Structure formats: C-alpha cells, structure tokens
Amino acid sequence: MSKQLNASILVIIMIGVGLQLTFAKSVILNIIITWIGLGYLIYCRVSFKMLATMLLVAFPLSLGTWWSFVAFGVADVWHNAWIYSTRLYAYLCLGAAVTLTVNVKQLLLSLSQHLHLSATFAYGLLAAFNLSPRVRRQVKTIRYAAQLRGVTYHLWQPQLYFKSVLAALQWSGDLAEAMTSHGFSEGFSRSTTYHDDLPKWQWGLAILCILTFGIVAFIIKPW
Amino acid sequence: MQTVSESKHTWSLRDVIFLAIIAIFFGVIYQLWSFAYYAIAATPLKPYANDLTIGVWLMAGPLAGVLLKRIGATVIAEILAAAVEMMLFSSWGAANLIAGFVQGIGNELGFAMTGYKNWSKLGLLLSSIMATIVTFGWDWFQSGYSAYHFGMIVTLFIIRFISIGFFAGILVYWISQLVAKTNLLKH
Numbered sequence: 001m002s003k004q005l006n007a008s009i010l011v012i013i014m015i016g017v018g019l020q021l022t023f024a025k026s027v028i029l030n031i032i033i034t035w036i037g038l039g040y041l042i043y044c045r046v047s048f049k050m051l052a053t054m055l056l057v058a059f060p061l062s063l064g065t066w067w068s069f070v071a072f073g074v075a076d077v078w079h080n081a082w083i084y085s086t087r088l089y090a091y092l093c094l095g096a097a098v099t100l101t102v103n104v105k106q107l108l109l110s111l112s113q114h115l116h117l118s119a120t121f122a123y124g125l126l127a128a129f130n131l132s133p134r135v136r137r138q139v140k141t142i143r144y145a146a147q148l149r150g151v152t153y154h155l156w157q158p159q160l161y162f163k164s165v166l167a168a169l170q171w172s173g174d175l176a177e178a179m180t181s182h183g184f185s186e187g188f189s190r191s192t193t194y195h196d197d198l199p200k201w202q203w204g205l206a207i208l209c210i211l212t213f214g215i216v217a218f219i220i221k222p223w
Numbered sequence: 224m225q226t227v228s229e230s231k232h233t234w235s236l237r238d239v240i241f242l243a244i245i246a247i248f249f250g251v252i253y254q255l256w257s258f259a260y261y262a263i264a265a266t267p268l269k270p271y272a273n274d275l276t277i278g279v280w281l282m283a284g285p286l287a288g289v290l291l292k293r294i295g296a297t298v299i300a301e302i303l304a305a306a307v308e309m310m311l312f313s314s315w316g317a318a319n320l321i322a323g324f325v326q327g328i329g330n331e332l333g334f335a336m337t338g339y340k341n342w343s344k345l346g347l348l349l350s351s352i353m354a355t356i357v358t359f360g361w362d363w364f365q366s367g368y369s370a371y372h373f374g375m376i377v378t379l380f381i382i383r384f385i386s387i388g389f390f391a392g393i394l395v396y397w398i399s400q401l402v403a404k405t406n407l408l409k410h
Binding site: 014015018019022023060061063065067068069070071072073074075076077080083084088091092093094095096099104118120121123124125127128129131132135136138139155156158159160161162164165166167168169171172173175176179180184 | 233234235236237238239240241243244245246247248251252255256261263264265266267268269270272279282286290303307309310315316317318319320321361364365366367370371372375389390394397398401402405407408
C-alpha cells in the first residue's frame with residue numbers, strides 16, 4: 001500500500017479544504033468532493049460494506065438538514081436545502097479519507113515527524129488511545145455498579161462524568177510513570193527507528209487541492 | 224537521562240495523557256447521547272436538535288480547563304475529544320474536528336477574558352457566553368442558519384445558550400466541585 005497518501009498530507013488537505021467548504025455555497029463542489037473522497041477510499045480498498053454503512057448512517061442527518069430548509073427556509077429554499085445536505089456528505093467523505101485509511105499510530109508518528117508535533121504529545125496520545133477499549137469498559141462498569149445499588153446515573157447528572165475523571169486521573173498517573181520508567185524522557189530528542197515516507201510531490205498535491213478548491217469555490221462559484 | 228517535567232508552562236506527559244483519557248471518556252459518552260440526537264435529527268427539527276444538545280459536545284473543553292487550570296487546555300481537550308469522536312466513527316467526519324476547534328476557541332476566550340485567573344463560576348459563565356456566540360457565528364455559515372427566518376434564529380440562539388450554559392457551565396461546575404472534594408488534584 002505504498003501508493004497511499006501520507007497521513008500528514010491527508011490531514012492538511014482535510015483541514016484546508018474542510019475550512020473552505022464551510023464558506024463555499026456550491027452543490028456541485030460538494031458532490032465532487034464526496035466523489036473524490038469515495039474514490040480515494042475505494043482506491044485504498046476500504047470495504048464496500050463499510051462505505052455503504054457510512055453513507056447510510058449519515059442519511060437521516062442529511063435528510064433532516066434538507067427538510068429543515070424546505071420547511072423553515074426563507075429565500076432560495078431549494079438551493080440551500082441541497083447545499084447543506086450535500087455538504088454533510090462532503091465532510092463525511094473528507095473525514096473518512098483520513099480515519100478509514102490510516103490508524104492512530106501512523107497518524108501521530110507522521111504528525112510528529114513532519115509537522116513538529118512534540119514527542120510528549122505524540123507518545124502520550126498514543127498511550128492514551130491504546131486505553132480506548134478500557135475506557136469503554138469503565139463507562140459500562142460505572143453505570144452497572146450504580147445500577148446494582150438501585151441508582152441510575154443520568155447523563156445530565158455529574159456522577160458519571162465525575163467517576164470518569166477519577167479513573168482518568170489515576171490511569172494518567174500510572175501510565176506516565178510506566179512510560180518514564182521505560183525510558184521515555186520529556187523534552188529530549190529521540191532516536192527514531194521507523195521511517196515515514198513523505199515524497200515531495202505529496203506536498204505539491206496538498207497545495208494544489210487546497211488552491212484549486214478555493215479558486216473554484218470563490219471565483220468560479222458553480223451552482 | 225530521565226526527566227519528569229514539573230513546569231507549569233510546558234505540558235507534562237501526565238497532563239497530556241490525562242487530557243487524552245478525558246477526551247476518550249467523552250468520546251464514548253457522546254455516543255450514548257447521539258441516539259437521542261438521531262431521533263430528532265432525521266426530521267425538519269434537526270437545527271433544534273443541534274442546539275438543544277450542543278452543550279454536551281462542548282463539555283470536555285471547559286472541564287479540562289477548570290481541572291488543569293492551564294492556558295490552552297480547553298482548546299486542546301476539545302480538539303482531542305472531537306478527534307476521538309471522529310476516530311470512533313461519527314457521521315460528521317471532518318466537520319467534527321473543525322467544529323471541535325471552533326468550540327474550544329469559544330470556551331477558551333471566556334477563560335482568557337478573566338486573564339486565566341477565574342476558573343470558577345465567572346470563568347464558566349463567560350466561557351458559556353463566548354462559546355454560544357462563536358459557535359452560533361460558525362453555524363451561520365456552516366449549517367446555513369442565515370437562511371432560516373428571524374424568529375427561528377432567535378429561538379435557536381436562546382436554546383443554544385441554555386444548552387451550553389447548563390452542560391458546559393453548570394454541570395461542569397458540579398463535576399469540578401466533586402473532584403475538588405477528593406483533593407486528588409494538586410494544582
């Protein structure tokens with residue numbers, strides 16, 4: 001899979017195009033971005049089942065958006081309805097082009113090597129992300145433990161969040177200590193044993209994508 | 224050489240991990256909320272669903288702010304929570320990350336207005352007000368709020384302020400009070 005784009009480049013394109021997308025009022029551009037995103041995902045061999053689920057899950061939101069403009073919009077109702085409902089899909093595919101093609105580790109290591117993310121952040125975040133399954137379990141445990149005592153923690157009460165904070169405090173202390181005792185030094189340069197390839201043409205591609213989008217969206221202004 | 228940073232100005236490993244774990248907890252809790260959101264969001268009432276629940280999506284930032292009492296904690300926690308949510312597979316995709324940044328900036332501005340000195344009621348009140356204004360301004364463009372009629376825009380703004388004020392203000396204050404009682408935070 002060496003022909004994939006580097007994670008840092010994907011993030012730059014996602015943010016660069018994503019920010020402009022908010023101000024671009026064009027249905028055609030939204031559809032083009034959606035198709036390019038989907039095309040890239042298919043190229044990276046993301047399963048069709050995954051893509052179909054992704055598109056289906058977003059459908060109610062897109063429909064709700066479309067409908068709300070038809071129901072409550074004041075001017076240019078149909079155009080607005082289509083702009084904002086297709087924009088949702090453009091954002092979805094832009095995000096998926098990053099989250100479904102690179103994993104957290106690739107992403108963080110790439111950001112630290114090419115975009116100066118500090119080692120404390122890169123490895124700290126990575127360590128925390130590895131706890132994700134445990135976090136899920138902890139949320140369940142907290143709720144079940146309360147239910148055993150006949151108490152239900154509602155999401156508008158502070159208890160569930162409070163107990164999560166306590167777990168986070170304890171785990172972060174333990175994890176930081178464990179990393180330090182395994183030789184992680186804060187604020188010092190590290191020797192890197194991995195190689196994250198970022199050919200120059202990919203930087204060019206990112207700039208080209210962002211500029212082209214800006215010119216088309218704000219000068220040509222398609223429907 | 225082994226070093227553990229103790230300075231208040233640089234981020235220590237422990238703080239980074241703490242922030243990230245908080246963000247992951249919120250990412251998981253957001254998923255519980257999203258069921259309620261979905262039920263209304265598939266109807267024309269979607270903008271109301273957005274504004275009613277928006278406070279929930281803003282909690283991670285101010286909570287991290289009042290717990291760590293540090294410049295930037297609010298923005299970073301909010302971005303991380305948004306990133307986690309994006310990674311856990313949400314139906315907003317890239318909009319998540321950008322919204323997280325915008326929300327974090329809104330909340331952070333409130334604390335900045337107190338000169339980063341008040342992390343209690345006043346700080347949270349200002350943070351809620353600024354977050355309401357900034358996120359509403361953002362949705363003006365991103366979700367096309369400018370195209371709704373005037374009465375609806377005013378209603379949405381008020382609902383949004385109540386939601387942010389309760390979840391990212393009052394609820395965060397309650398949580399921080401509970402944490403303060405445990406004496407586990409030595410800041």
